[in-house]
Amino acid sequence: MNKDLKHSAPTDSEVILGILNNSENELKRLYIAYFPMVLQLIINNNGNEDDAKDIYQEAIIVLYNKVKAGDFELSSKLKTYIYSICRRLWLKRLSQLNRYGGDIRDFQEYLPVDDEVELHNDRDIQFNKMESALQLLGEPCKTIMEDFYIYNRSMQEICERFGYTNADNAKTQKYKCLQRLKKLFFQQK
Amino acid sequence: MSDNQLLEVIEKYLNGEMSQDERIKFELLRKENADIDNRVKEHLQFTGLLKQYAERVELENRLNAIHQEIDVHTLKEDLMAHPSWVVQLWRHHHSKISVAATVALFVVVSVMFLTGSFNNNNSKYVELKRKVDKLDQRINRPVKNKKDVGADRYSFNGTGFAISSNLIVTNAHVIEGANSIKVQNADGDSFKVEVLYSEPQNDIAILKVIDTTFTSLNTPPYTFKRSESDLGEDVYTLGYSSDTPVLGPGVLTSANGINSNDSVHYRISIPIIPGNSGGPLFDNKGNVIGIVNANQAQTEGAHFAIKSSYLLDAIRHIPTDSLTHRVNLNKKNTLAGLSRTQQIKKLNNYIFMVKVY
Numbered sequence: 001m002n003k004d005l006k007h008s009a010p011t012d013s014e015v016i017l018g019i020l021n022n023s024e025n026e027l028k029r030l031y032i033a034y035f036p037m038v039l040q041l042i043i044n045n046n047g048n049e050d051d052a053k054d055i056y057q058e059a060i061i062v063l064y065n066k067v068k069a070g071d072f073e074l075s076s077k078l079k080t081y082i083y084s085i086c087r088r089l090w091l092k093r094l095s096q097l098n099r100y101g102g103d104i105r106d107f108q109e110y111l112p113v114d115d116e117v118e119l120h121n122d123r124d125i126q127f128n129k130m131e132s133a134l135q136l137l138g139e140p141c142k143t144i145m146e147d148f149y150i151y152n153r154s155m156q157e158i159c160e161r162f163g164y165t166n167a168d169n170a171k172t173q174k175y176k177c178l179q180r181l182k183k184l185f186f187q188q189k
Numbered sequence: 190m191s192d193n194q195l196l197e198v199i200e201k202y203l204n205g206e207m208s209q210d211e212r213i214k215f216e217l218l219r220k221e222n223a224d225i226d227n228r229v230k231e232h233l234q235f236t237g238l239l240k241q242y243a244e245r246v247e248l249e250n251r252l253n254a255i256h257q258e259i260d261v262h263t264l265k266e267d268l269m270a271h272p273s274w275v276v277q278l279w280r281h282h283h284s285k286i287s288v289a290a291t292v293a294l295f296v297v298v299s300v301m302f303l304t305g306s307f308n309n310n311n312s313k314y315v316e317l318k319r320k321v322d323k324l325d326q327r328i329n330r331p332v333k334n335k336k337d338v339g340a341d342r343y344s345f346n347g348t349g350f351a352i353s354s355n356l357i358v359t360n361a362h363v364i365e366g367a368n369s370i371k372v373q374n375a376d377g378d379s380f381k382v383e384v385l386y387s388e389p390q391n392d393i394a395i396l397k398v399i400d401t402t403f404t405s406l407n408t409p410p411y412t413f414k415r416s417e418s419d420l421g422e423d424v425y426t427l428g429y430s431s432d433t434p435v436l437g438p439g440v441l442t443s444a445n446g447i448n449s450n451d452s453v454h455y456r457i458s459i460p461i462i463p464g465n466s467g468g469p470l471f472d473n474k475g476n477v478i479g480i481v482n483a484n485q486a487q488t489e490g491a492h493f494a495i496k497s498s499y500l501l502d503a504i505r506h507i508p509t510d511s512l513t514h515r516v517n518l519n520k521k522n523t524l525a526g527l528s529r530t531q532q533i534k535k536l537n538n539y540i541f542m543v544k545v546y
Contacts (some may be wrong), residue, residue: 036267038417039268044268057256061245126242127238131242175197179192
């Protein structure tokens with residue numbers, strides 16, 4: 001690992017500004033700075049490095065979303081916050097795997113972050129549904145949905161890309177695709 | 190208005206593509222028509238989710254890319270809580286260790302069983318100790334007695350006591366390896382003796398005075414007790430742990446010697462030093478109940494004495510052809526009614542220093 005990056009742990013405000021500004025570099029510095037801490041937590045509590053990666057990335061996503069949503073208040077050190085999220089997520093994972101022995105070996109102080117983790121889990125469920133709905137939707141619908149709703153491409157572009165002769169046909173196609181996607185999404189339990 | 194058209198309108202509205210007029214009209218419609226309002230909200234939510242999902246996927250890809258740059262393996266090595274190597278060894282190999290330990294234990298027990306280690310080896314131990322002690326004494330004794338040796342350069346002494354007119358008993362270990370032996374009486378006169386009979390297994394030796402200047406002793410005033418003495422009995426010994434006889438008062442503490450298997454010895458609590466070896470052990474009636482065996486001192490204050498019954502047996506075992514006449518042991522104890530001081534005065538003539546050259 002790059003020692004320079006390791007030693008230059010970003011300040012908490014640098015991280016927050018970096019996330020708000022979509023700074024790739026700050027995200028990287030954040031990621032590299034606290035991964036060892038989480039790896040230590042997970043591998044010393046019945047997990048492996050892949051678990052650590054999953055848990056850590058989820059925690060970064062929680063932080064990221066919270067910062068992006070504008071409701072992140074730095075009431076403690078960012079390090080403690082990340083540790084707490086990971087700890088909570090890992091406990092949840094352990095109990096799901098029936099690997100939880102009722103005891104966790106801690107390396108840091110931590111905060112109660114149950115609400116955040118719950119919120120994150122709810123969103124995760126929605127995203128998983130969306131992922132499988134999109135998979136089931138198939139082409140060309142999937143690409144049309146992505147182009148229009150995610151990448152904000154105009155109907156004109158979409159027409160050209162898929163070779164629709166007139167915009168109405170494309171709109172009708174897009175409408176049908178959206179209806180099917182909604183159906184697939186809401187069908188899932 | 191069909192669903193399709195409604196969707197188009199909603200999207201137009203949400204994307205801010207409406208003119209001012211259209212916008213006001215549509216917002217009015219939303220307020221009046223809850224159904225349309227719901228449709229707008231629902232669409233907003235769903236497309237929002239779709240966007241967020243895409244963002245999530247993108248973020249995950251970014252994080253994965255960063256993760257690729259980390260040397261997780263090295264980090265892991267560093268961060269594992271390393272238990273001590275003993276614990277690790279045990280965790281990884283505890284089944285093997287257990288099997289090995291069991292086998293080892295079995296082998297040790299078998300070997301001990303086969304070689305008879307479970308039999309009592311104390312006697313061997315004691316013998317060894319005797320030898321060590323003897324060496325010790327042989328080394329130390331001459332130095333200790335240098336002042337009083339003069340022309341009389343004996344290397345080691347013990348104590349002996351008379352059993353008849355010219356026979357003296359002592360420990361076999363006292364006279365072991367001797368070139369010549371002399372006994373010295375309370376007056377300081379020395380007489381040459383020879384070993385008449387020896388029973389090393391019981392550490393008993395019987396000496397015969399062969400010196401022509403020796404005048405035969407009267408019959409010793411003490412008798413030899415064949416029966417066992419009782420625990421707690423007051424006992425004493427007289428011995429030449431120095432140039433003059435020294436009294437060692439004490440008590441009989443056990444009918445068995447070193448352990449319960451050792452019925453040859455009494456255990457006694459008496460201040461004893463090596464010169465006492467071979468001296469008589471008296472009870473307070475003046476009966477000889479044993480031969481002090483100072484050589485077997487094992488722990489502080491615990492000493493041993495060979496029971497007198499073994500002495501009587503030894504006397505009986507003396508080959509008759511080496512005796513000019515039968516050994517007549519005193520049958521009448523003339524000490525019984527006397528105080529200890531008077532007993533000792535009478536005993537003095539029958540206790541000898543055994544000098545080994």
